[in-house]
Amino acid sequence: xxxxxxxxxxxxxxxxxxxxxxxxxxxxxxxxxxxxxxxxxxxxxxxxxxxxxxxxxxxxxxxxxxxxxxxxxxxxxxxxxxxxxxxxxxxxxxxxxxxxxxxxxxxxxxxxxxxxxxxxxxxxxxxxxxxxxxxxxxxxxxxxxxxxxxxxxxxxxxxx
Numbered sequence: 001x002x003x004x005x006x007x008x009x010x011x012x013x014x015x016x017x018x019x020x021x022x023x024x025x026x027x028x029x030x031x032x033x034x035x036x037x038x039x040x041x042x043x044x045x046x047x048x049x050x051x052x053x054x055x056x057x058x059x060x061x062x063x064x065x066x067x068x069x070x071x072x073x074x075x076x077x078x079x080x081x082x083x084x085x086x087x088x089x090x091x092x093x094x095x096x097x098x099x100x101x102x103x104x105x106x107x108x109x110x111x112x113x114x115x116x117x118x119x120x121x122x123x124x125x126x127x128x129x130x131x132x133x134x135x136x137x138x139x140x141x142x143x144x145x146x147x148x149x150x151x152x153x154x155x156x157x158x159x160x
Contacts, residue, residue: 003062010070011057018118019049019098026110033105042104049097056083056091071130078138080145087154088146092122126151 033039057069060082065075069091083090099115102108134142149155 003066003068004058006070006073007057007062007068010068010073011053014070015053015095015098018114019095019102022114023099023102023106023108023111026114027106027108031106031108034107038104038107042101042106045097045101045104047101049094049101052083052090052097053094056094060084071133074133074137078134078141078145080149085149086156088149088151089122089126090154092119092126093154 034042060079061067061069061075064081065077065079067073067075067077087093096115096119099111099118103111103115131146138145
């Protein structure tokens with residue numbers, strides 16, 4: 001099965017669960033999307049998050065890295081270009097943007113709380129599982145990448 005198909009399956013079950021199933025599970029049945037004001041900004045965040053996710057997961061991991069975002073089926077090659085040239089964890093930014101956008105669209109503190117809880121879980125996962133695994137798999141190349149690219153907050157360089 002190709003990395004693109006495996007990435008699609010992962011996307012449906014993991015990010016799809018956190019950005020579609022969970023928000024709609026915790027929203028009251030009476031919740032209606034807002035198309036104006038903060039809701040309009042939310043729709044922009046959702047669109048930006050989806051675009052960033054697809055760029056990272058499909059173009060970055062599946063096409064360039066020959067793997068998937070699933071930790072048990074990671075890319076075979078270290079992906080350091082595209083969004084990964086600005087921040088080491090853009091896929092988490094993508095999922096967070098979708099959740100923050102949904103919180104704005106539905107004026108939902110519960111979705112905001114979900115985003116905060118997921119962010120905390122991501123920090124723990126990245127520090128104690130993901131980064132040690134990347135160090136083992138890619139060694140000096142990953143260490144060099146860590147020196148050049150920040151973990152959480154994008155660094156936009158002139159001409160980059």
